[in-house]
Amino acid sequence: MKTATIGQTADARLRAFEETVSHYEAALLRYAARVLRNPDAAQDVVQEAFLRLFERWKQFFEPGPQLSSWLYRVTHNCAVDHLRKEQRRGLLHTRQAREEADFAPPDRGEAFRLSEAAERAAAALKHLSLREQQLVILKIYEGLSYKEIGAISGLSVGNVGYILHHAMRKMAAELKEAKAI
Amino acid sequence: MSRDDAHGRPATAATDGRIKCDEIQAVLFDYMTRELGPARSELVREHLRKCPACQTAAAEIRATLDLLREASGDRAGVPARLSDERRRRLRWAFAHPVLNWIERHHVLVSLIATVLAVALALTLLRSARLRPAEPPETIPVIIGHPPGPAETNAAAPTP
Numbered sequence A: 001m002k003t004a005t006i007g008q009t010a011d012a013r014l015r016a017f018e019e020t021v022s023h024y025e026a027a028l029l030r031y032a033a034r035v036l037r038n039p040d041a042a043q044d045v046v047q048e049a050f051l052r053l054f055e056r057w058k059q060f061f062e063p064g065p066q067l068s069s070w071l072y073r074v075t076h077n078c079a080v081d082h083l084r085k086e087q088r089r090g091l092l093h094t095r096q097a098r099e100e101a102d103f104a105p106p107d108r109g110e111a112f113r114l115s116e117a118a119e120r121a122a123a124a125l126k127h128l129s130l131r132e133q134q135l136v137i138l139k140i141y142e143g144l145s146y147k148e149i150g151a152i153s154g155l156s157v158g159n160v161g162y163i164l165h166h167a168m169r170k171m172a173a174e175l176k177e178a179k180a181i
Numbered sequence B: 001m002s003r004d005d006a007h008g009r010p011a012t013a014a015t016d017g018r019i020k021c022d023e024i025q026a027v028l029f030d031y032m033t034r035e036l037g038p039a040r041s042e043l044v045r046e047h048l049r050k051c052p053a054c055q056t057a058a059a060e061i062r063a064t065l066d067l068l069r070e071a072s073g074d075r076a077g078v079p080a081r082l083s084d085e086r087r088r089r090l091r092w093a094f095a096h097p098v099l100n101w102i103e104r105h106h107v108l109v110s111l112i113a114t115v116l117a118v119a120l121a122l123t124l125l126r127s128a129r130l131r132p133a134e135p136p137e138t139i140p141v142i143i144g145h146p147p148g149p150a151e152t153n154a155a156a157p158t159p
Helices: A010-036 A039-054 A065-088 A091-101 A114-127 A131-141 A146-155 A155-177 B021-026 B027-030 B038-050 B051-072 B084-095 B095-106 B106-130 B149-155
Strands: none
Touching: A010 A039, A010 A131, A010 B084, A039 A065, A039 B084, A039 B095, A039 B106, A065 A131, A065 A146, A065 B027, A114 A155, A114 B051, A131 A146, A131 A155, A131 B051, A146 A155, A146 B106, A155 B027, A155 B051, B021 B027, B021 B051, B027 B038, B027 B084, B038 B051, B084 B095, B095 B106
16 A cells, blocks of 8 residues: 655545555444444445545645554444434434343355354444443454554553453343343 | 563563562553563463463453454444545545635634624724714704895885
């Protein structure tokens, strides 16, 4: 991936920007879709993150861990904004109530089948706070280190470990109660 | 004192052979995700060999972790890339930065436009009030009939 600098021509800048989009879009979409549980909203949020990146594109941007952390952070903030808006509209409460009332694994066809216990685990994840969900997704789903998660979330490495420890205990207790583990 | 684990805690903090189960259980997740340094990992491993309570706690965390890892393989409905429409929108933003800025900040732009329009209207109104009023155009009114030529001559002074 090329580095974008102020002195580039418009074409080269566009190419560098598109390469950056292609490089990060899959991971960001996956992350946003996990947080939002809505693929369309995830697309909106990731598009917004790239638009914000474009607004800062005039600054020097070195692709790498710093840019990756910045994009994850902006995507997370946009996702939280989206959830707040949705919550204000009252949609979230209705949806959560429906999800809690009748737990039924979604139909994914034959291509991929999760065990019921894994479905329970995914459902238990939704019951955590947004901060806890963010850390669990980044750690377990995306496989990032505490240091990388700290850079994204703005938390210290110690806090990341502490929050994850409590989140896992909560989930383990819920899964034990549901006899999933 | 060497920093050993992901939390920055020293490796020698719990090496006196009397490690509390609480301390071990607090780092089980770190241990399982390889965030502990080698020295602390060895302490946890050693403790787990001997402590049934911590073995149970570790088994629960491990089972939860495994289920979440299984669930993470579920990519149903997760898009792999941005839709063509959204990519076009990004390219458009790149090609038209000013229009893009206006569109993205349309509330701010509308607010500024409204304030400017009101300010302009007030200025025009004020300047119209400050301008001195012009006297109305007067038309001389003559009462009676205008004097004829004979009367004019008679009234003229004799040299």
